[in-house]
Amino acid sequence: MKRSxxxxxxxxxxxxxxxxxxxxxxxxKSDSRVAAVLSDLGLKYKVNDSGNFxxxxxxxxxxxxxVFIMSSTETYNDIEIREIxxxxxxxxxxxxxxxxxxxxxxxxxxxxGDWALEKQDDGTYLLFYTIKAxxxxxxxxxxxxxxxxxxxxxxxxxxxxxxxxx
Numbered sequence: 001m002k003r004s005x006x007x008x009x010x011x012x013x014x015x016x017x018x019x020x021x022x023x024x025x026x027x028x029k030s031d032s033r034v035a036a037v038l039s040d041l042g043l044k045y046k047v048n049d050s051g052n053f054x055x056x057x058x059x060x061x062x063x064x065x066x067v068f069i070m071s072s073t074e075t076y077n078d079i080e081i082r083e084i085x086x087x088x089x090x091x092x093x094x095x096x097x098x099x100x101x102x103x104x105x106x107x108x109x110x111x112x113g114d115w116a117l118e119k120q121d122d123g124t125y126l127l128f129y130t131i132k133a134x135x136x137x138x139x140x141x142x143x144x145x146x147x148x149x150x151x152x153x154x155x156x157x158x159x160x161x162x163x164x165x166x
Contacts, residue, residue, distance in 0.1 A: 028052075031071035033135070034082075038069075041143050057150040063164045065154040067146045073135055080135040084145055085116075086153035089161035091125040099160070103127075106152075112145060113152065127160070129153040 028051030038045045038053060045055045053069040070083040095103075095117070103115040113131035120126055129152045131145050157166055 028071065031073070034069050034071060037139055037142055040139055043143070043146075055146060057147065057154075059150065059154045063154060063158070065150040065157070066166055067150050067153075069146070081132050082135050083130060083132050084149050085128050085130040086149040087166040088127045088129065088153045088156040089163065089166065090120070091127065093123075094125055095127070103156075110152070113149060115156075127156070129156070 028049070030047045030051040030053065034053050035045075035047075038055065043055050045053050048054055048068075051071040053071065055067045055069070057065050057067060059065050065086055067084060067086045070085075073080050073082045075081065100117075103117075107114040112133070113129055116128055116130045118126045118128070129149050131149055133142070133145055137145075153166065154164075157163060
C-alpha cells in the first residue's frame with residue numbers, strides 16, 4: 001500500500017511537470033561564477049532564456065557588438081572549458097571558397113579563437129567567432145577575451161555584411 005501511494009505521488013509530480021508551460025521547463029540556470037566575474041569587472045550583462053550571459057560592447061562610430069558567454073561548460077581531462085562567442089552575421093547560402101579561405105587564414109593568425117560556421121534550420125549559415133577558454137583564468141584575461149571576440153566579429157560583420165545587427 002505504501003508503495004502505491006508513493007507511486008501515485010510521483011505520477012502526480014511528473015504530470016504536474018509536464019503541464020508546466022514550455023518556458024518554465026526550458027529556462028536554463030545561469031552560472032553564478034560568470035555573474036560574479038562580470039560584476040567584478042563592472043560589465044553590464046543580461047541572461048538569455050538559455051541561461052547564457054550577453055554583454056554588449058560599444059565599438060565606437062555608433063556600432064555595438066554582443067558577446068555571449070556560455071553558462072554550461074565542458075571538461076577536457078581536468079580542464080573545465082567555457083565557450084565565448086560573438087556573431088558576425090548570416091549568409092543566405094553557403095559562403096564562397098574565397099571567403100572560407102580568408103576566414104581560415106585569419107583563424108590561423110589569431111592566437112585565441114577561431115571562426116565557426118553553423119547551418120541553421122532555415123538553411124542560412126551563421127558565422128561567429130568562438131573562443132574556448134579555461135574557466136580558471138584571471139578576470140583581466142577573461143575581459144580581454146570578451147573584447148577580442150567583440151572586435152573580431154564586429155570587424156567581419158562590417159566587412160562581409162555591411163550591417164550592425166549583432
